[in-house]
Amino acid sequence: MGVGTVNQRILKIPYPEDLPEALGETPEEFEQKLRFLVAAKLYEMGRISSGRAAELAGMERVEFLNNLGRYRISVFNYPLEELEREIREAQARAGKTR
Secondary structure: OOOOOOOOOOOOOOOOOOHHHHHHOHHHHHHHHHHHHHHHHHHHOOOOOOOHHHHHHHOOOHHHHHHHHHOOOOOOOOOOOHHHHHHHHHHHHHOOOO
């Protein structure tokens, strides 16, 4: 569990009993992966910080950030518009130095 976690609620998600085995995982591995994936998606959408996502996933922040790459989720959480603006500005600066 994350450090500083005080009040928590429990979410129950039903799944077929044979699903973890079909995916080559134990029930515990499967449930931990689901927990991580929910946290990762909320982080990717910009809904929660990486620290909060790590807490939700039940791991340290560095471990959470390292695991994002397995699912091709960027650790850089830029809104598309901001990223496009920065690219345009960088291209403009590069054009001025030539």
